[in-house]
Each structure stands twice: as structure tokens, then as C-alpha cells.
Amino acid sequence: MLSTDTDILKTAESWRREGRGVAIATVVETWGSAPRPVGSHLVIDQDTNFLGSVSGGCVEGAVITEALDVITDGKPRMIEFGVADETAWQVGLSCGGRIRVYVERVD
Amino acid sequence: MRLSLLSDLNAERAARRAAILVTDVESGEQRLVREAEVDGDLLAEELLDALRRGKSGLVEWEGRQFFLTVQAPPVRLVVIGAVHISQALAPMAKGLDLDVTIIDPRTAFATPERFPDVPVLAEWPDTVLPEIGIDPYTAIVALTHDPKIDDPALTAALRSECFYIGALGSRKTHERRVQRLTEAGFAQADLSRIHAPIGLDIGAVSPAEIAVSILAEIVASLRKGRRRLA
Numbered sequence: 001m002l003s004t005d006t007d008i009l010k011t012a013e014s015w016r017r018e019g020r021g022v023a024i025a026t027v028v029e030t031w032g033s034a035p036r037p038v039g040s041h042l043v044i045d046q047d048t049n050f051l052g053s054v055s056g057g058c059v060e061g062a063v064i065t066e067a068l069d070v071i072t073d074g075k076p077r078m079i080e081f082g083v084a085d086e087t088a089w090q091v092g093l094s095c096g097g098r099i100r101v102y103v104e105r106v107d
Numbered sequence: 108m109r110l111s112l113l114s115d116l117n118a119e120r121a122a123r124r125a126a127i128l129v130t131d132v133e134s135g136e137q138r139l140v141r142e143a144e145v146d147g148d149l150l151a152e153e154l155l156d157a158l159r160r161g162k163s164g165l166v167e168w169e170g171r172q173f174f175l176t177v178q179a180p181p182v183r184l185v186v187i188g189a190v191h192i193s194q195a196l197a198p199m200a201k202g203l204d205l206d207v208t209i210i211d212p213r214t215a216f217a218t219p220e221r222f223p224d225v226p227v228l229a230e231w232p233d234t235v236l237p238e239i240g241i242d243p244y245t246a247i248v249a250l251t252h253d254p255k256i257d258d259p260a261l262t263a264a265l266r267s268e269c270f271y272i273g274a275l276g277s278r279k280t281h282e283r284r285v286q287r288l289t290e291a292g293f294a295q296a297d298l299s300r301i302h303a304p305i306g307l308d309i310g311a312v313s314p315a316e317i318a319v320s321i322l323a324e325i326v327a328s329l330r331k332g333r334r335r336l337a
Contacts, residue, residue, distance in 0.1 A: 009120075013113050024108060028132065028174045029165055039163025039176060076135040102132060102174060106108050 008052040012043040012106055021046035022106040023067035027054045031082070032097035046071050054101050055081070067103050076104040108137055115139050116178060123180035123242065127154055130174045132165070150175075180244045181206050182329060187232050187260040188251035189216035192275070196248075196318040197225045203322060205246075210235055212256060232260035246271035246325045248305065252280075258287060265297050271328040273305035273321060302328075 009024075016022045025042040027034070035056035042052045042060065044067040054063055059081045066079055082098025112128070116139055119126040125142040129150065145154045150173065153166040161179045165172055184200050186193045189211035200207045207225045210232050211217040217229035228235050241247065247264040249257035252275055264272045265288070274284065281303040288298055306320030307327070327334065 009113065010117055013110065013117055016110050016113070024113075026163075026174070026176065028163075037163075038165075078132060102130070104108050104130075104135065106110055106113055 008041045008043050011051050012041075015043070015045050015049075016106045021071040023070045023103055024106060025054050025063045025067060025101050025103045027099055028078070028102045029100040030097060031099075034097035034099045036099075042067075044068070044071075055099060059099070059101075063101055063103065070103045070105050074105050074107065076102065078102050112137060112139055116176075120178050120180065123183075123240075123244065125158055125180060126178050127157060128176040128178070129154075130176070132172045132174050180242070183208065183242075183245045184325065185210065185236070185239070185241070185245060185247045187211070187247070187249040187257060188275075189213070189218070189221060189227060190250050190252075192250050192314045192317050192321075194221060195313075195315040196250075196321060197222055199315075199318050199322055201225070203326070205325075208239065210260070211251065232256065233263060236260065236263040241267035241269045243268045243270055245269040246273075246328070248273040248275075248321060248325075250275045250305075252276060254284065254287065258284070258291075261288065261301065262291065262293075265293055265300065271302070271325050272300050273302040273324065275303075275305050277304060 012022055012024050023044045027036055027038050027040045030038055036054055040054055042050055042054045042063060044050045044064050048064055050064060053060060066077060070077060078100060080098065080100045116126060116128055119141060127140045128137060129140060130137045140148050140154055142158065145151055145158065148154055150168055153168065157164065157175045157177050161177060163175055163177045165174050183206040186196060186207065186209045189209050193209055197207050197209065201224065209217065209222055209225055209227045210230065212229060212231045214229045217227045219227060241264065247260065247269050249260050251257050257274060261272065261274060285298050302324055306317060307323045309320045311317040311320045
């Protein structure tokens, strides 16, 4: 079953209502050929359950790791991925694009 | 994001109303702006533009960056006719995230057994269409081949702002349909909104292939701003 943005934000709400720690990651900017459009969401809970995507799977792992920190300290973060970025040595977009992702906690 | 804000955003979406979540990406400050409240907002111009394009994105205002999460209502597909093509169409449309409703007054056709996963309304289109509301995020397809059922649906569709209208039938069938609807008072410009024969011309034969051609045409109408036209 495909998860739509509707499902993703509804899931974020219901996970939070269940008392889980929840973060929402949103693609806010893309350059070049990015796999997911601006506005795409990934929702993550404290146990690394997740729904949705911010890339074709290339950087989800790194976003989830960052999201766990956001769930812990509550401070929103902006993270950037791409070939021009030094993080590309660890995780990057194989398609050559760049993306900026905003990660925030649901309080 | 505050849970109440997320909850409000989801509620607007469920009610098929557009809304924008405005996030100051430096401070993390957020507010929800409903479609009806856009005019009074500081970022009114940017918000209106974002709503028109239906696209999320970053905007700058007085040296600050804001991210606009634009929520347009989910696209709905109203299918007139609980027929064989509709049985192929419904699951494919769901795969495309379309919100599908089937309408057919013939109770022998309109059964949940034939359409296990979508709402089926065994009612006349002219009764039920005003009730469910047809908005600019709605596509309507008339597939019964029966003017008694299709025509009232097309009449309601033509009076609405729906983004796509399609009707099954040959060119000849459509000529007769245009004649009937002209006699009913519709102008040429109105009637040109009807895609008929329905679907992209891919030489479709089976119900499933016809469903593909119909859905391709609906997607093409929905995304026309993105199409690479030769």
C-alpha cells in the first residue's frame, strides 16, 4: 500500500496521541534531480518506526538518526544532503541532486 | 510542531479545504493559515501564489525564510456506473491515491461485492452529486453508456468546477450526447470540457486497458502544468 502525505501526517498525529516520541522530516528545498519533491514527509517515532520518504531511500537512514536526536532534545534542525556536501562521503544522493530536509518534533 | 497544529492541519485536509502551514525555519515558529484566512496574513501574496500552484516551498520575507507546507485536498474520482471498466478502474485509481466513489442507481450493479474497497452509492447521480459536492479537486467519469444515468451526471459536472470530465462512448454516441446537452442549454465551450471518447488513445481493448487510458488522461489533466508539450 502506498502511503500518501495524508496518511503520513495522520500517522504522525496518531502516533503522538499514543504517547510516542515523534518527529516529522520535510523536504524543504531541492536542487538538480532530487527523487522526492519539496513538501514530501517522513515521520519517525522513537523506536525508528517510519512512514513516507524524503528521498528514494538514499538518505532515510541518516534522517532517522537525526530525528532521534530531535525527539530527544526538541530542537528542530535543517540538514542537507548532496554530492556537493561533505556528508556525501557517508550518505548522499546517487542521482547527483541535493536536498534540504527540516526535522522537527511533534510536541 | 504542536500536536494541536498538526491535528488542525489534518482536520482541514479531511474536510477537503486547502490550508498552509507556515514555518519560520530559523526560529521554528509555526502557524496554520486556512484558505479563508489567507487574505489577512502578512504573507498573503506568497500564500496565494503557493495555493494557486498547490506546491510547498520556501519563501523569503523581510530577510527571513519561511517554509510553506501547502495542503490541497486529496484528488477525488467520481465514477458513474458500477460497470466492468469501473471494477478495473477503482483499484488502479486507489493506487494513484485518488479518492474513489462509485455511483450507479442500478442496485444489481452497485454492490459492495463487486467493489470491495470503495464506497458505492446506489443512487441517481443528480440526487447524490450535490450531496457529496464537486470541487476543483474532483474528476468525474461517466461510464454507464446509458444517457438516462450519464446525462444527469454530466449536467452536474458541467455546472461544477471539476478539473476533469470524461464520458464513455464512440464519436457517434458523443455527437448524440452533445446534441442532447445543447438542447438542454449548454454552450459549445461548456461541452468541450467533456473528454469523449474517454481516455488517451492507446488503442485500449480490455476493461483494464481502458482504465489505464482513462487514468492517464486524468493525470495529464491534473498535471498539465508539468507536461512537456511538443
